[in-house]
Amino acid sequence: MLELLDEIDIFDDQPIVGKQVVDPSGLVSWKIVEEIINTGKLPIELIESSGGKVDIPNRNYFWHSNCIQDKKFIFDLIREGLGFVILEYSRYNKEINDLCKLIEEYFPVLCDVHIYGGLSNAPSFGPHVDMPPNFIVQVEGTTTWRIFKNVASDLCSHGELNDPTIQPQFDLEFEQVLEPGDVIYIPSRRYHQALPSNKRLSVSIPCRNKKYEPDFALNRNYYTLDKG
Numbered sequence: 001m002l003e004l005l006d007e008i009d010i011f012d013d014q015p016i017v018g019k020q021v022v023d024p025s026g027l028v029s030w031k032i033v034e035e036i037i038n039t040g041k042l043p044i045e046l047i048e049s050s051g052g053k054v055d056i057p058n059r060n061y062f063w064h065s066n067c068i069q070d071k072k073f074i075f076d077l078i079r080e081g082l083g084f085v086i087l088e089y090s091r092y093n094k095e096i097n098d099l100c101k102l103i104e105e106y107f108p109v110l111c112d113v114h115i116y117g118g119l120s121n122a123p124s125f126g127p128h129v130d131m132p133p134n135f136i137v138q139v140e141g142t143t144t145w146r147i148f149k150n151v152a153s154d155l156c157s158h159g160e161l162n163d164p165t166i167q168p169q170f171d172l173e174f175e176q177v178l179e180p181g182d183v184i185y186i187p188s189r190r191y192h193q194a195l196p197s198n199k200r201l202s203v204s205i206p207c208r209n210k211k212y213e214p215d216f217a218l219n220r221n222y223y224t225l226d227k228g
Contacts, residue, residue: 001099004183005106013133013187015147015173020181024139026095028115028201036086036115037071044074047083047118051126051164054082083122083196086115089203094222100205101220103135109207110218116194117201124194127170128162132206134186138178141200145184148191149173178202 004018036042046054054077057070078084090100090113100111109132116124117140129152136145149171152161160166170191178184186192194202210216 001102001183002106004185005103008185015187015190015192016185017176017178018183018185019179021183022099022137022181024137024180026093027099027137027139027203028089028096030201032092033084033086033115033117033201036092037074040066040068040071042089042092043067043087044069045085045087046074046077047085047123047125049082049123051123078119078122081118081120081122083116083118083124086117087112089113089115090205091220096203097220097222099137103205103207104218104220107207108210110210110213110216111205111207114204114206115201116204117199118196119199121196121198122200124196126164127167127191127193129189129191130186130206131158131161131188132208133188134207135205136178136184136186136194137203137205138180138182139201139203140180141196141198143178143200143202144195144197145176145178146193146195147173147176147184147186148193150191151187152189152191154189 001021004016004021007016037044046056048054057073058067061068089096090111091097096113100113103109103111127148150168176184
């Protein structure tokens with residue numbers, strides 16, 4: 001992973017593909033996905049065939065402030081072929097925490113992690129742009145990534161950036177198939193699209209620059225208890 005980080009030119013930000021640069025084992029698994037959905041530990045999004053998001057039934061829980069999503073609804077639609085996104089995964093286990101820590105020690109950023117997945121060739125989002133730069137790690141299956149030459153202005157509102165009714169004509173720069181252990185770096189505001197070809201799991205690591213959160217400190221060290 002360090003070799004890929006070394007390739008990034010912050011003064012000429014370009015997409016980069018690294019082949020077999022991360023050991024994907026331990027980052028995420030279907031067992032972890034099932035546990036997260038069953039326990040409601042993290043928020044879930046579902047992606048329909050049009051690339052839009054599905055409204056998931058939910059309710060508040062009086063014991064804490066977390067919203068409880070309808071897990072049977074989620075499982076049923078994933079079985080029917082919808083794609084899913086699991087948010088807020090960056091501190092879930094030591095392996096993913098340590099990968100974020102590596103990036104945060106290399107660049108002045110704060111990372112989050114989103115799990116993307118689906119059974120068969122479940123849909124993902126259409127061509128879209130993200131404001132933070134992203135590292136995508138393929139964990140299981142294969143995914144074709146389309147990277148476009150189009151770069152959105154930071155003058156756009158977030159709604160305008162990904163409104164399909166006003167999106168530009170996209171100019172393809174390259175396509176790349178990611179296999180387990182491969183990583184693609186997508187610069188800020190660069191349009192891109194994922195096309196899964198089979199059952200897949202991947203993790204997306206968006207990186208928010210610390211200049212936007214100068215007073216926020218996140219401790220990624222792992223501690224142990226003296227249990228005697």
